[in-house]
Amino acid sequence: LSDGRLLVICMYIVTTAIGALSIILNYTIDRPFDYVLNPYWSCLHLVEMVRMLDTLPNVFKAITMRAEQLLHTLALGIYAMYLFGVFAFIFFPNAMVGQNPESCNTPAMCFAVVLEWGLRTDDVGNAMAEINWLHEYKAIYFIFTVLYFLLITTILLNVIFGIIVDAFGQLRDDQDQLDQTIHNECFICMQKRDTFEDPKINTTFEDHVHKEHNVWHYVCFIVQISLKPKTELTGTEQYVLDELMKGKVDWFPMNRGLATEKNISDSDVTETATEDVEAKDTEAA
Numbered sequence: 001l002s003d004g005r006l007l008v009i010c011m012y013i014v015t016t017a018i019g020a021l022s023i024i025l026n027y028t029i030d031r032p033f034d035y036v037l038n039p040y041w042s043c044l045h046l047v048e049m050v051r052m053l054d055t056l057p058n059v060f061k062a063i064t065m066r067a068e069q070l071l072h073t074l075a076l077g078i079y080a081m082y083l084f085g086v087f088a089f090i091f092f093p094n095a096m097v098g099q100n101p102e103s104c105n106t107p108a109m110c111f112a113v114v115l116e117w118g119l120r121t122d123d124v125g126n127a128m129a130e131i132n133w134l135h136e137y138k139a140i141y142f143i144f145t146v147l148y149f150l151l152i153t154t155i156l157l158n159v160i161f162g163i164i165v166d167a168f169g170q171l172r173d174d175q176d177q178l179d180q181t182i183h184n185e186c187f188i189c190m191q192k193r194d195t196f197e198d199p200k201i202n203t204t205f206e207d208h209v210h211k212e213h214n215v216w217h218y219v220c221f222i223v224q225i226s227l228k229p230k231t232e233l234t235g236t237e238q239y240v241l242d243e244l245m246k247g248k249v250d251w252f253p254m255n256r257g258l259a260t261e262k263n264i265s266d267s268d269v270t271e272t273a274t275e276d277v278e279a280k281d282t283e284a285a
Contacts, residue, residue: 008047008051011044012045019040019042058168061171065167066163066167069163070163073156073159073163080151080156081115081118082111084111084114085108085110085113088104088113089106092140093105122149123148123153124145124149125148188209189213189252190255191208191255195260196259201260208259212257221240222244226244239251
């Protein structure tokens with residue numbers, strides 16, 4: 001049940017059955033569609049587009065990966081709007097009524113007006129009746145509307161949008177880093193492409209990852225020793241199987257390869273021969 005894909009498939013099956021059953025019953029017994037047996041349940045199949053398109057899941061990831069920050073910022077915004085609602089109820093409740101004379105009879109109702117109109121129209125002043133310039137609370141009214149515009153509409157909403165945009169940027173950077181690693185680093189030995197650009201190494205990075213350290217060869221090897229009877233395992237195979245059971249990959253040739261090790265061995269031999277020649281020349285001198 002923890003597999004999200006399985007739950008989506010089950011949803012497809014159930015909604016398809018409900019939609020088909022509703023159509024069959026409508027044509028056979030001429031019954032009207034209700035809320036349960038309704039063919040419109042089939043519209044949920046469009047959720048499959050989210051899975052098929054690579055970019056759409058990032059929309060949900062950008063929100064969920066920063067869910068804690070978004071919730072804290074949203075809670076701060078709701079608290080600030082509640083303070084605005086209480087402030088309006090104390091000083092000018094009559095100005096908050098607008099076209100509805102009962103919209104600001106309590107602090108909670110004023111908060112609802114501020115929350116709805118402030119977010120829906122980006123300006124809480126749209127829900128308020130104009131106050132004459134000679135009114136005693138005109139200055140407070142002006143400060144109230146300007147502060148709401150600055151704190152809620154301009155700063156708070158942009159902070160929320162900034163968190164989401166920043167999450168998109170992080171997802172893009174992570175994907176670029178992953179693509180860079182996949183195309184320029186061996187999955188088995190972790191050696192980089194630059195290592196094989198040395199002219200002393202007689203193989204290329206592509207040959208290395210497709211022949212010497214082919215990932216599928218290792219997968220087949222793991223499957224083989226996993227299915228092989230324990231009595232038929234060699235010492236090496238038994239060691240690898242034990243490491244796998246422990247969740248370890250120490251048996252992987254980390255930073256090692258046949259071509260690179262051969263190059264190192266040849267370099268060591270060359271160095272030793274050079275040192276021997278230099279020692280003999282020194283003795284002869």
